Amino acid sequence: MTDGKIKIVDGTLMTPDKPIIPFIEGDGTGPDIWRAAQRVFDEAVKKVYQGKRAIQWKEVLAGEKAFNQTGSWLPKETLEIIDEYLIAIKGPLTTPIGGGFRSLNVALRQELDLYVCLRPVRYFEGVPSPVKHPEKVDMVIFRENTEDIYAGIEFPEGTKEAKELVDILQKDFGVTSIRFPETSAIAIKPISIEGTQRLIRSAIEFALKEKRDSVTLVHKGNIMKYTEGGFKNWAYDLAEKEFGDSVFTWQQYDKIKESHGEKEANKAQADALAAGKLLIKDSIADIFLQQILTRPDEFDVVATMNLNGDYISDALAAQVGGIGIAPGANINYVTGHAIFEATHGTAPKYANLDKVNPSSVILSGCLLFEHIGWPEVSKAITSSLETTIAKKTVTYDFARLMDGATEVSCSGFADQLIQNLPI
Numbered sequence: 001m002t003d004g005k006i007k008i009v010d011g012t013l014m015t016p017d018k019p020i021i022p023f024i025e026g027d028g029t030g031p032d033i034w035r036a037a038q039r040v041f042d043e044a045v046k047k048v049y050q051g052k053r054a055i056q057w058k059e060v061l062a063g064e065k066a067f068n069q070t071g072s073w074l075p076k077e078t079l080e081i082i083d084e085y086l087i088a089i090k091g092p093l094t095t096p097i098g099g100g101f102r103s104l105n106v107a108l109r110q111e112l113d114l115y116v117c118l119r120p121v122r123y124f125e126g127v128p129s130p131v132k133h134p135e136k137v138d139m140v141i142f143r144e145n146t147e148d149i150y151a152g153i154e155f156p157e158g159t160k161e162a163k164e165l166v167d168i169l170q171k172d173f174g175v176t177s178i179r180f181p182e183t184s185a186i187a188i189k190p191i192s193i194e195g196t197q198r199l200i201r202s203a204i205e206f207a208l209k210e211k212r213d214s215v216t217l218v219h220k221g222n223i224m225k226y227t228e229g230g231f232k233n234w235a236y237d238l239a240e241k242e243f244g245d246s247v248f249t250w251q252q253y254d255k256i257k258e259s260h261g262e263k264e265a266n267k268a269q270a271d272a273l274a275a276g277k278l279l280i281k282d283s284i285a286d287i288f289l290q291q292i293l294t295r296p297d298e299f300d301v302v303a304t305m306n307l308n309g310d311y312i313s314d315a316l317a318a319q320v321g322g323i324g325i326a327p328g329a330n331i332n333y334v335t336g337h338a339i340f341e342a343t344h345g346t347a348p349k350y351a352n353l354d355k356v357n358p359s360s361v362i363l364s365g366c367l368l369f370e371h372i373g374w375p376e377v378s379k380a381i382t383s384s385l386e387t388t389i390a391k392k393t394v395t396y397d398f399a400r401l402m403d404g405a406t407e408v409s410c411s412g413f414a415d416q417l418i419q420n421l422p423i
């Protein structure tokens with residue numbers, strides 16, 4: 001392969017030695033963290049492969065920089081290039097609140113049908129955390145990334161669309177529970193069987209491959225019975241139908257309990273787990289948010305819908321030291337397209353101050369390197385991050401909570417990471 005394009009052949013990514021990888025710098029603190037990250041990536045690749053391999057970075061535009069240069073917030077060319085080169089990495093992009101253009105981050109996920117938002121959450125020794133046992137957190141979030149409230153079907157209060165929808169709901173569907181029909185804005189939440197099942201398939205395949213203990217389906221199906229409740233039911237059905245020999249589900253547990261009693265159900269579950277089967281269980285979202293704090297070691301892979309996944313990502317990131325160290329990836333496992341990005345946003349108050357922690361985008365790069373079959377690079381960077389944190393040389397977010405820390409800038413932290421790369 002000489003054209004620098006990463007390709008997907010029979011479901012396997014083929015990476016040339018000098019792949020072209022598009023990047024979006026991002027808004028706000030995006031340029032600071034991207035500059036720092038790019039240097040760390042290049043030095044790590046050079047050190048690991050001794051010049052045999054290198055990334056050819058290709059800038060593509062989105063957000064403010066794109067608007068200033070082209071008049072478009074998300075130029076068509078950006079989507080076409082990412083489509084062509086399959087794998088990209090991005091900094092955060094600003095989304096206005098309460099009006100203005102829709103989220104560009106969400107648009108990229110939807111346009112390229114990146115249906116999995118993968119967000120691993122693990123603890124790095126020495127990182128300051130608000131909980132007593134952050135080391136017990138080792139979860140991987142599979143957040144559905146293309147539907148739910150994020151589909152953007154929403155109409156402002158007072159518009160013709162909102163009025164007509166309220167009319168249809170009241171007159172045609174007999175809805176009487178819209179408390180203030182004259183002044184309601186209206187949103188619609190689509191959750192589908194296909195959208196649910198392709199997410200769950202990916203989560204279970206990942207859990208089996210990585211020998212994880214369980215997949216927890218997080219939903220609010222007691223209240224949203226047919227959307228979030230549907231998600232839970234379709235997920236269990238898929239697990240049993242496609243992974244029957246390798247999993248035991250709480251849906252099976254309930255059926256055994258109903259027909260043979262609780263003792264038999266407990267025995268069936270214990271036998272299945274002793275045989276190394278993957279447990280598929282579920283949790284209602286509110287109690288889940290309590291239990292990830294009180295008993296985090298009971299959760300492993302977490303599969304959920306778009307909005308829950310958004311909330312859960314930031315909540316779990318806080319437990320292991322915050323959003324400065326929270327990586328992510330948006331992936332379509334079928335087409336091979338993937339965009340790697342931090343969980344956090346643009347942190348605008350710190351823009352151009354060379355201050356924030358670049359670890360989230362750097363660890364997103366580690367996910368990228370693993371994804372393209374260069375795990376050695378990911379290991380080298382992760383090891384350097386561990387060493388650097390152990391030396392207490394950290395950015396402001398960790399330094400303010402750490403005794404005896406040396407605070408460094410965003411670029412200074414990248415210097416430290418480069419210096420601490422293993423030989």
Ligand SMILES: NC(=O)C1=CN([C@@H]2O[C@H](COP(=O)(O)OP(=O)(O)OC[C@H]3O[C@@H](n4cnc5c(N)ncnc54)[C@H](OP(=O)(O)O)[C@@H]3O)[C@@H](O)[C@H]2O)C=CC1
Nearest residue numbers: 091092093094095105323324343344345346347356357397
């Ligand atoms: N995928 C994406 O591109 C995302 C984009 N956004 C967008 O970003 C904008 C700002 O969103 P906002 O809600 O303020 O959330 P942000 O994640 O941008 O920032 C919130 C706070 O998190 C902390 N933080 C964020 N990034 C870092 C970092 N790299 N290092 C250390 N601390 C960090 C800072 O905390 P402190 O003040 O304590 O120092 C910051 O003030 C919005 O337009 C939003 O839509 C939001 C999320 C994801």
Ligand SMILES: O=C(O)CCC(=O)C(=O)O
Nearest residue numbers: 094095103105106310343
């Ligand atoms: O698109 C945005 O501005 C916010 C997205 C977000 O919060 C996320 O993906 O976690």
Ligand SMILES: [Mg+2]
Nearest residue numbers: 310313314343
């Ligand atoms: Mg978010």
